[in-house]
Amino acid sequence: MNSTRWQVDFVQPSKELLTISMSGHWCAADNLPSPELLVEKLHRFPNLKKIAYHTENIAHWDSGLLSFIVMLNKICRQNSLDVSTDGLSKNMQSLLTLASAVPERENTKSAPTQSTLASLGHHTKQLYFEFEKMMEFIGAITISLSILCRGKVKFLGRDLFYFIQDCSVTSLPIVLIISFLMGLILAFIGAIQLQAFGAGIYVANLVAIGMSREMSPLMIAIIMTGRTGASYAAQLGSMQVNEEIDALKTTVISPIDFLVLPRIIALVLMIPLLCLYGDLVGILGGMLISNTFLHISASAYIHQTTSSISMVDVLVGVVKSLCFGLLVAIAGCYQGLNCGRSSDAVGSATTKAVVTGILYVIIADAIFEIILNILKI
Template structure:
């Protein structure tokens, strides 16, 4: 079985390239490169394909590259004795221009240009976030007036997904965080014979900071990404456009129940995480430091008050709003492709985690200034 073969007869502009054998993608690609190099050195005017035994798109690609090279040299190529399918594909490739952005951009961007583009992108994303937040507030106002429409079954399913189904991962992380805090505190406090204060460390850290923060990060990675992926897939399938056509607001029907679900479930999950983190610290205190459960629990009650608990619940409430809005916003603004849905889910997780850290830092500064 013959492979890709060619023969060039050079006679000025009347030179001819004669192709024979099999011109398929499985054949040696170096043959095509060799033909292009020969054409650049001594151009020919005619290509004969009468002896070709088999062909596929690789042959059309070669002919198109030769034709583009000839156009750059203000030459004209003639194609003779080719199968009709080759000529039609070549004509189609000439007629349809390359889609803008389909190729890779090889231009190197300067550092200052990169910073400028990044600043503009972040600014636009911030404006988009606050606009989406405003639309969510308007949707909630319509709910209070009894004009927002969504299905109660959807809210029930979302509550189940964001609450009970999230308990296993919240349980695991909360217990481990409590254990880690107790280990870190025990190593330091044991030097001073103050092992009993491990209960204070674990209790205050879990109630004020770690319980709500770890729950928020878990829900941003689990639920925020799920919101973005589901709504983004609906965007791809044009379901959101169908809602608008039917006169149904996507903000009311899709976004509002998700915000309500997370606002309800986040404080509850935070309380659950606080208890499990304290119990995780109790395991280490009892097993490694010889404290009794009564001593540990009484010391925790003395250290933690309602101000600490309320602060954690308030942050969990705000984290729930932020996670729901970032997830739904990235889903609603998703492109109409599988890659765009994946990017939307990734952006939802990153934005949710960043907002959680920033908000928690602001709370730490404010509470420190207020002496809380």
């Protein structure tokens, strides 16, 4: 192994010329020397003006050798040393000629780092632009909706049907599991506390009101953000990457009319139904716990539930989920349409759709609570 390892010898035919004689294996994997180290050794030769190579004894070489020579040449020239590449083999020379055929482009490196204040300003400006763009997007959706209300349908009925199916029937299994478990968890939490006061039956109130007013709309909105919102962003994002959105624009078909509207309508129409379904399944989950742990009969539980829950509670949940559905769909479509033009951008658009979707839903929920509290509903 050692006999074939890379080796460098210096031969000095004259005072001004130094030949770097290379032999052995010169491959990238052979732990090659650093060019800087070699240049340091050149300082041992005063009055040196020119460097030449001798490479006939090299057994094997690859790009490792070439990048070593390129670096060495560069450093030598910086130290005002002349370099002759005549001693390199023909193949090496032709590759080196190719590498230096197009001069290195200047000003392509990243901009110098900004001061904290400048970057704060930059981010604030960016945030403002983002807000402005979002408002424009919402404005465009409003215009499209008003056109739709005048009876001009500009999307395919087939698309709408597909999206309705996607956010209703195909979402049922996940909604079933999550809502059932939510009812179950609520009942467990309530059971421990209420049993201490001998008020176990009130678990039914807790589950019914908790699910219908709060948990069901919120959990379903979060499920739909991860499921539908993310898929909207990914679909529209990859359409952006494939220039499909551009093709719509140049055909003078508005992407908002054609792509965004059916998605928003489907989600807004279907999410309240999912919410009602979630209410029901959650109550059943609560009933299971009450029955097994608190020994409350099913009929007593149902009676307690129907007497505690009012239409207003259910409606509050439905209205909330309508609003959440709109926000989730807007977040997904907005991120998709504003996606960059690489596959990486589609990934980040999807992530952003989920993060902003959940954020909008939570903020909207908080606002709802404040308003409902003021209105005493």
